[in-house]
Each structure stands twice: as C-alpha cells, then as structure tokens.
Amino acid sequence: MPPAIVPDLALPAVARPPVPSPLPDTLSPADRYQELFVAVQSSAVFADSKTFVDCVPLMEPQAIMAAYRAQHLRAGFDLKAFVAEHFDCVEPPAHEYQSQPGRAMAAHIEALWPVLTRHPSGHASRSSLLQLPRPYLVPGGRFRELYYWDSYFTMLGLDSPAEAALLGDMVDNFAYLIDTYGHVPNGTRSYYLSRSQPPVFALMVELAQARLGQRVLDYLPRLQQEHAWWMADAHDAPAGGARRRVVRLLDGRLLNRHWDDRDTPREESWLEDVTTARASSREPAEVYRDLRAACESGWDFSTRWLSEQTPPASPSEGSPRPASGACLSTICTTDIVPVDLNAFLYKLEIRIAELAALAGARTTARDYQEQARLRKAAMNELMWNDAQGAFFDHDWRRGEQRRSLTAATVVPLFVGLASAAQAKAIAGTVSQRLLAHGGLATTEHTSAQQWDQPNGWAPLQWMAVRGLDDHGEHALADTIAQRWLATVQAVYEREGRLVEKYALDQDAQHNPHGGGGGEYPLQDGFGWTNGVTAALLARQRIPPA
Incomplete structure (x- = not known):
C-alpha cells in the first residue's frame, strides 16, 4: 500500500488557491442528456463530436430534456433545429490567430499567450466546463479548456517577467484540481473526470521553483494525493494481475498502466468509438475502456497500443508492425505497462521523497525513495532491452516485452x-x-x-x-x-x-x-x-x- 498522505512530521500550512463558489456540477453530458445525447451524436448533427459536449445549455437541462421528450416523436421533428434552439454551440474557427506579416516567430509566440489565456469569469454556467480559480492557457483550436500534460510543455514558454504570474496561476490551478477532485483530470470538462493524463505535476512544481522561487513544500500534500490516486486499489491487485491503474508483478512489486473508470464510448468521440467497437470481435465495453485508457496516455492514438500478433523481428529488422496496421479495434492499452507513465511516476516518487526530507519527514521520504527504487528496478528488468539499446513497453498479460x-x-x-x-x-x-x-x-x-x-x-x-x-x-x-x-x-x-x-x-x-x-x-x-x-x-x- 502507498504511504499515508499525512507525513510523519508536521508540514507548513498549505496555501490553497481560492475555491470557486459554488463548485460545478460534475454530471457529464451523456449522463445529463441521456437519449438526447445519443440522438445528437449518433446522427452526427455536428461534424466534430466534441462540439455538442462543449455546448452551453440556454435553459436548465431538466427543462431541455422535458421539451425533447415531449417533441421528438412528433412528425417533422428537426433535431438539429432543436439543438440550435436550446444550446449555444460555438464551433472553433479554422485558424485561431494569424501572425502579422514579417513578425519573427518568437514574437508571434509572445503575442499568442493573451489569445490562448482564459479567465474564470468567462466560464459559462451549466456547461461541461469545470471551474478554475485562476487564469490559464488552453492549447487552441477545438481544445478550449485546460489540459493536463499539454500544460507543462506550454508553460516552458512562460519565461519572461510579464508571464511569471500566469505560470504561478497555472500551477495553482492544478493544485486546485487535485484538492477538488483528488486527481488532475485529462482536461477541465466533466466528461474527462474519469481519467487523467501523464502525471507531470511534479515537473510543474519544479518549473515554478526554478523560475519563480516558489515555496514548493506547499505542494507536497498535493503530490502525495496524486500518487495515492494513481496507486489506488494497489492492495487489491493480485500477484501477476492488475486493478485499475496498478499492475502487481509476481514478486509483489508495483508498476502502472493507463485506465479509465468508464467503459462507455468517449462522449467527445462517441460516434467514432461506437464505429470502432462494431469492427471488433471483442466486448464493446473492453474496446471502449482501452480507447479511453489510450486517451489518458496522451498518445491518442498510435500503433503503440495495438495488438502485436506478428513474430518477433531481429533488431536489425526493426520493430514489427502490428498485424492490424492502424485498426483501433485491436487496441489493448490496458494490457500494456508503458515506459513513460512509469518514468513519470518514478519522478513523482523521487520528488515527494526529496520534499519530505526537506520538511523533516524522514519516514515518508524513505517510503517514497523505496517505492522509486523498486519501480526503477522493475523497469530495468522488464522494459530495458540491452540488445536493442532502448526501453520498451511491457505486456503484463503476456508477460513479455513489447516489440515496437x-x-x-x-x-x-x-x-x-x-x-x-x-x-x-x-x-x-x-x-x-x-x-x-x-x-x-x-x-x-x-x-x-x-x-x-x-x-x-x-x-x-x-x-x-x-x-x-x-x-x-x-x-x-x-x-x-x-x-x-x-x-x-x-x-x-x-x-x-x-x-x-x-x-x-x-x-x-x-x-x-x-x-x-x-x-x-x-x-x-x-x-x-x-x-x-x-x-x-x-x-x-x-x-x-
């Protein structure tokens, strides 16, 4: 079991960002709109499945559902017109921003930060968007909310004194998400709450410390909470088996895989997932879970997550292509123990150990140091391929190294x-x-x-x-x-x-x-x-x- 989140010695009081009030309703669009949701997505009312789940209702959702149930069986019912009447649906522009002719690329990037910045006051009520206490950056285009691992790499560009406050705001927003939901969701939409993304909050804290001189001990309980979330149910994982995001090796050591707590089509890609599941001979719920787990990885999608059915190739021949090519119906993400996920969790464990030691919490520091040591040893044993000079993902069901x-x-x-x-x-x-x-x-x-x-x-x-x-x-x-x-x-x-x-x-x-x-x-x-x-x-x- 992971160590308790409460360290063995008292830590400084945690500085928490202000909490939006009231907290948002976390019902996802599929849960909220039920048969209306299925009708809209299956009919492809919008070219992009993400458009509808990001729409803002123009009245209380219960009233919308009552109107739909009263009208949808009538002759001549127009679903698209109904949606337009009851929702504000804004499709992203083809291009977010055009540079001024002759502007240097570095200056263009600087000019983009205000374009990509969002403010809590701009959050619409009753939508799928989750509230945040401070300003934040979005990726752009169709991605108009905060994303987890995207944000760390975006924050690398916030290096001027004028951008320091935004960098600090971003880190505090992620601390708030951990405080509020127990983990960092894939993105700040209610339909993303059942999964996370590669755990890089420790890297964000490091960046804030290096650039802002920020007090990092305030973030230690959040780092521990994130680790506990990834290791949840570890005690229930049988030797040689898995439970949620935890894989227990035969010798008891723990590694991690990607997972999603739902096994239904992704709401933002509902029609695509239903189509993929229909092309598979597997149970649809298994396919949906593996699709969702691949989204948690951030690599959505890749042949990396597909079944490898061909015989092993020699190193000189390179890695074999999965027999199914790029057919997502063979996706098996939850069978795979990924190199990068476990490397990020190793970093998280090392960072917690360092901060706990700094706080004088020696027992906690030793606990996490030992977890990092065991994880590193397991990765070297199962993922390192000396002949090919690289780390490879591990298939825990087959008990063998992946070949790609x-x-x-x-x-x-x-x-x-x-x-x-x-x-x-x-x-x-x-x-x-x-x-x-x-x-x-x-x-x-x-x-x-x-x-x-x-x-x-x-x-x-x-x-x-x-x-x-x-x-x-x-x-x-x-x-x-x-x-x-x-x-x-x-x-x-x-x-x-x-x-x-x-x-x-x-x-x-x-x-x-x-x-x-x-x-x-x-x-x-x-x-x-x-x-x-x-x-x-x-x-x-x-x-x-």
Missing part, C-alpha cells in the same frame, strides 16, 4: 532514471531508428493514427533534447532541436501559424507542413508547440553545459 520501439524510450533519460550506459545506448538507437528529417519520430510505424509516423510532436522533442543534454549527448540533442526548429520555422514562414503536430518525413524536408491523421483536422494555436519552440530557441541562445 517508440519515442517513449527517451522519457527515462528526461526524468533521471536511466544510467549513463543506458543513455549512451539510447542515443545510438535514437540516431539509427527514430531520428527523422524534421526531428524525433514518434514511432517506427507509418499509420493513419496521429501518434505514428510521419508525425512529430513538441513534447517528445523537448524530452529527448533535455534528456540527452542531461546525459552529455549534446550533439544528438542539437540535431533534434535544430531539425525541429527548422520545420516549425518553415511552416510558420509559409502559413503564419504554429500547429499541433508536424510531418517529419523526407517529403516534409522539401515541403515542410503540419501533420495529419487522427480523429480531427490539424489544429493551430498551439499551446505546447509554442512552449517547446520558445524553450528550444532559448536553449540555442544559452547552450547546455
């Missing part, structure tokens, strides 16, 4: 888990197998899913560059950073925008452009691309030691 190499292999470098020898080996593997024309490739597979080739993503570039820098692999870090910045700059010069993801393949070398694939069109804005690009530009000005 992904950019998640750099996360142990980024959080300080990898040894010097592992870092050197990973640098060689990344150079040979994941280094692309535009930066770090996401996986070795090309598919219709957005977390595969040819797409590259800002957070992966940052973790690779920082992780390699921290282990003295500066030449490769420089190459990844320079290739990524050249890609982002080229698209910006042609289109006047930064986008969510970029194509990194050979074609993009001659014609740089944004990435594709996935469930929705390419989004611009874009929070984490802005933050990582700004941070990499700053790194160029101050080379690593």
